[in-house]
Amino acid sequence: MPLSINTVTYRELACEYLWNGAPRICAGAFLAFLLTLAFVAPSFSTPQPPRAAGGASGHGLGMKLSKPDLSRRIDRRSYGLDSIPLAASIDLSASLPPVKNQGSYSSCVGWATGYYAKSFYEKKEHPTWDMTDERRQFSPQFVWNGINGGQNEATSIYDALRFMEQNGNTDWEQFPYEGSNYAEQPNSQSVEAAKQYKISDDWGYFFSNISFPNYYNNNISDLKAWLSSGKPVVLGIPIYGDFPDFGSNPSSSFYDYDGSAEFEGGHAVFIAGYNDNAGGPGQGGFLMINSWGPTWNGAGRVYLSYDFVAHYVPEAWYMSDMDSTPSLSSISPAGGEPGQLVTVSGSNLGADRRSSRVGFDGGASGQVVSWTNSQVKVRVPASARSGVVYAYDWNGEKSNGKAFAVGKGSYAAANWLLAEGSTWPGFDEWVLLQNPNSQASNVSIAFLTPGGPVDGPGVIVPALSRTTVHVNEYVPNADVSTAVTVTSGASICAERAMYFSTPDGKWGSHDSIAAEGVADTWYLAEGATWPGFDEWILVMNPFDRTVNVSVTFQTPGGEIVGPELSLAAGTRQSVHVNEYAPNSDVSAKVWCTTSGYGIVAERSMYIHTPDGKVGCHNSMGATEASGAWGLTEGATWPGYEEWVLVANPTSKDAVADFFFLTPDGVSEGPAVTVPAGRRISVRVNDYLPDSDVSTMIFTRSEDMSVVAERAMYISSPDGKRGAHNAPGSIYSSMDWLLPEGCTSPGFDEWVLVMNPDEDVTANVQLTFMTPQGQVEGPTASLPPATRTTFHVNDYVTGDVSTRVTSEQYVIAERAMYMNSPQSKTGATCSLGVITSPPAKTHNGVKPKYAFCNR
Incomplete structure (x- = not known):
């Protein structure tokens, strides 16, 4: 699952509540505020439930008050509502489906949100859609049935919006409206189809009162500004006995409550605009689209007077939509023979229905074995050619493409890819293979050099053990990337460790886990080219054709354009960053410009600085920027210097908040601004000295994304010396694998959770896995928002891989310090590998953000 950390909760260590979008009020102040409110606010009547369904003339109602949730109140400033010019009239109804009739059922909330609002936003995204086509009208029944508990009962707008954020909505034809089917639940196809059409978590209310009916003083200017920006509103309104075309009442194009008619019940309605003169000169009203049929009140609509909305309507809601375009993130494996089963992963893939398919180069579609919104399993068709694969949704909308190689000429189908590697004099390279399964695995290894691929060994990795491959024995005196492929048996994990003592003075060791596949873009947050820092970026092309690559650098002073690369099939190249961005802190973005294809990128640094930093470190890049990052390892004891590096590869400035998790709990760190195209460095010792520490980073809003790494420089009183680095994680998991590890004399290994x-x-x-088999390790209980450390030397001796399991979601890393009789020296660190199934994690972290002013 995503990192379960919640920025609001961490922030509550200092500030407890958010009120009306203002600075958050600390707990004591808020209690005093509530006590004051109790004396000055008018008394509210006891909330009244809606009347039974099928009121006057058989018109259904069905809206009950939403629960109070202050975090959902609109932040007026962030939307700039005061600066939106107000037209005299707005009418957004041209983007709506036809007016229809809910009948006598209590389903109005499903109609206002699921039918009108969701259909409106999808029409805006797909301007050519014909909204009279029921495949393009969204289902009120799907939403209502998802929140009504199987009963013909009133529901809240809050619950409907939350439901669509979590589950989405499907179309009318897929899940048609029949009010009497209020207990029907969707089949698996409808569930997956709906996931393509979720709303974003950016929804909430303009006002939400706590009693109903009553007299209020609502701010309706915000509603007009929102509508003027081209976005609709959903109201929860009271229906009184004087409502137009209700019971024996006549129709009327304008409604203003007479102040005495009897309350009939609550009703959810869609607001498509307003007119300042709807009821005559100076008599303004909001354009309401009803769900009582096209003949109600003449055309299914009425203007609600400004006075009625300001003083009698209890709540007004807004929502924002998400892009529903299909998107591919990976194909695994990225190559294969006709008939082979491949997994196409991504988002907004919808369900296996209508025109959905996976298309291969050559024009044929794969035979579908299973299809969910995030993953499709298909067999490669007989006529497929090497090229780009696309997914198409039910409507034939096409995703981005991903390269797929048909035949045996590509290493892109490898299970694990390692871009860095060198076997020149003074470079000692090892590939570590961990098998966490009860079945042995047969593995083939290939090495990709600047001159092309070189076949490596075939090895057997026994069950519940680990195996080590010394790369120098197979490709001496070469720059080398590695491709690891399981040819039979269970899946494994791979990592690479390197030890240095070179003629030009490089000294120490570094390490990284392997990449599970190629990506279009890689982000490398760390980097420095100051005197004493020697930085290299390593790029690997595992495909059977040439790909082109661009590199840019993000520095504190702005972005620098880097080199353009052309990588021949099955090769790797090195970029010396010092030549392009000298004397600077520097992050990098590396991306494949050959459409549909991808690469693997890592960064290595060799350090011998005037201030005494020595050693080297390495990291695989990150394939996405995010609003949340977790970094498990960290220490600020004497002799440990820790830095967190944050890059912003996007076009929007980001504000990031730091939190430090220690064995004793959470300490609040700095808030930093990372301008677009730049990077910043945070020295953790300045905020939390003399501690073991993990770091959590959250951006201030969900549209701000950054990339984070951690670097440490060590010269400790007990003789540890060197440097290490690891990328942050945007995922937590219940199962982590750490393939590398050693506790032989001169090796000091630690696992951080x-x-x-x-x-x-x-x-x-x-659990430890050694060449001799599995060894049970220690257990520990981690209190909320803490970290702990395990000294592996206390439990096993020799080469060792580690598995970390938990019934809760955690993040794991491993750090090692070396000064061995074989002259291996320095320090290494690596993030763990998340095990399958991939459903254990989700793409990205989207907490509900709310913060104190700094």
């Missing part, structure tokens, strides 16, 4: 959940204790089990 962080529990990012602020509410739940995580019980953790370590």
Whole structure:
């Protein structure tokens, strides 16, 4: 699952509540505020439930008040509502489906949100859609049935919006409206189809009162500004006995409550605009689209007077939509023979229905074995050619493409890819293979050099053990990338470790886990080219054709354009960053410009600085920017210098908040601004000295994304010396693998585990896998929002891989310090590998953001 940490909860260590979008009020002040409110606010009547369904003339109602949730109140400033010019009239109804009739059922909330609002936003995204086509009208029944508990009962707008954020909505033809089917639940196809059409988590209310009916003083100017910006509103309104075309009342194009008619019940309605003169000169009203049929009140609509909305309407809601375009993130494996089963992963893939398919180069579609919104399993068609694969949704809308190689000429189908590697004099390279399964695995290894691919060994990795491959024995005196492919048996994990003592003075060791496949873009947050820092970016092309690559650098002073590369099939290249961005802190973005194809990128640094930093470190890049990052390892004890590097590869400035998790709990760190195209460095020792520490980073809003890494420089009183680095993680998991590890004489190994959940204790089990088999390790209970450390030398001796399991979601890393009789020296660190199934994690972290002013 995504990192369960919640920025609001961490922030509540200092500030407890958000009120009306203003600075958050600390707990004591808020209590005093509530006590004051109790004396000055008018008394509210007891909330009244809606009348039974099928009121006057058989018109259904069905809206009950939403629960109070202050975090959902609109932040007026962030939307700039005061600066939106107000037209005299707005009418957005041209983007709506036809007016229809809910009948006598209590389904109005589903109609206002699921039918009108969701259909409106999809029409805006797909301007050519014909809204009279029921495949393009969204289902009120799907939403209502998802929140009504199987009963013909009133529901809240809050619950409907939350439901569509979490589950989406499907179309009318897929899940048609029949009011009497209020207990029907969708089949699996409808569930997957709906996931393509979720709303964003950016929804909430303009006003939400706590009693109903009553007299209020609502701000309706915000509603007009929102509508003027081209976005609709959903109201929860009271229906009184004087409502137009209700019972024996006549029709009327304008409604203003007479102040005495009897309350009939609550009703959810869609607001498509306003007119300042709807009821005559100076008599303004909001354009309401009803769900009582096209003949109600003449055309299914009425203007609600400004006075009625300001003083009698209890709540007004807004929502924002998400892009529903299909998108591919990976194909695994990225190559294969006709008939082979491949997994196409991505988002907004919808369901296996209508025109949905996976198209291969050559014009044929793969035979579908299974289809969900995030993953499709298909067999490669007989006529497929090497090229680009696309997914098409039910409407034939096409995704981005991903390269797929048909035949045996590509290494892109490898299970694990390692871009860095060198076997020149003084470079000692090892590939570590961990098998966490009860079945042995047969593995083939290939090495990709600047001159092309070189076949490596075939090895057997026994069950519940690990195997080591010394790369120097197979490709001496070469720059080398590595492709690891399981040819039979269970899946494995791979990592690479390197040790240095070179003629030109490079000294130490570095390490990285392998990449599970290629990506279009790689982000490398760390980097420095100051005197004493020697930085290299390593790029690998595992495909059977040439690909082109661009590199840019993000520095504190702005972005620098880097080199353009052309990588021949099955090769790797090195970029010396010092030549392009000298004397600077520097992050990098590396991306494949050959459409549909991808690469693997890492960064290595060699350090011998005037201030005493020595060693080297390495990291695989990150394939996406995010609003949340977790970094498990960290220490600020004497002799440990820790830096967190944050890059912003996007076009929007980002504000990032730091939190430090220690064995004793959470400490609040700095808030930093990372301008677009730049990077910043945070020295953790300045904020939390003399501690073991994990780091959590959150941006201030969900549209701000950054990339984070951590670098450490060590010269400790007990003789540890060197440097290490690891990327942050945007995922937590219940199962982590750490393929590398050694506790032989001169090797000091530590496993670091962080529990990012602020509410739940995580019980953790370590299991060790050695060349001789599996060894049970220690257990520990991690309180909420803490980290702990395991000294592996206390449990096993020799080469060792580690598995970290928990019934809660955690993040794991491994750090090692070396000064061996074989002259291996320095320090290494690596993030763990998340095990399958991939459903254990989700793409990205989207908490609900709310912050104190700094």
